[in-house]
Amino acid sequence: WPLRFDWRDKHVVTQVRNQQTCGGCWAFSVVGAVESAYAIKGKPLEDLSVQQVIDCSYTNYGCNGGSTLNALNWLNKVTSLSNILLKHQNGLVPVFFWSHSGFSIKGYSAYGLQVNNQEDEMAKALLTFGPLVVIVDAVSWQDYLGGIIQHHCSSGEANHAVLITGFDKTGSTPYWIVRNSWGSSWGVDGYAHVKMGSNVCGIADSVSSIFV
């Protein structure tokens, strides 16, 4: 396995976005994963509409919050044309979303990996399928400027969805490379570094991969 890997180096990760005051982190992380999964498959890297997921994923609460798992479930359901039309007739989901852009997902996996040493399984999934959608305790991230986050957050207190794009094990403290959605002026050019191997901030509690 490589000691350092970052999907950004393969040019398959879109730019850091800024969710502003919208509580739509759940949509930003999921859409980021779909963008990368398509680019990894050889499609052009392009920005998909986070706004449409926020508006249309009816099992979530738009800018008032949501669950990545609900968003993935919804994505999975609206990938066939018949489903899209059915939902449209019910007035739940506008038909413009996936039908126009041609983007769909084949499926996803979602697991909690709380047991020790299973972060290696996360690295395997990252290398195999692409960036990972995870949910973390980000209370202390309000003040983060840089360096490797190793303390001041908990597992089992998930409140913020982000996207893992890579890892770095070359130094004495291995860390995950985590894309946030608070603009590029936050953290390390919009990214956070989170220590690997001990479920820091609950990074291994809720992990999802997307298949396209």
Next chain:
Amino acid sequence: TWPRSREHEAAAFRESLNRHRYLNSLFPGENSTALYGINQFSYLFPEEFKAIYLRSKPSKFPRYSAEVHMSIPNVS
């Protein structure tokens, strides 16, 4: 996002400075440890920050088992 007085923001900022001092003081000798300081959120109280930005709802994720075999495609 809502009307906040300069006094309110100043109070949040002062609390942020104290918090930064505390967070940076706990593990000073640790290798590559995170640094905490002033950024775009320093004018918010933690409860305001949480109410605006930390809106991921909890879901029940199945526990991963090593017995679950993933199909791994051939990749270089």
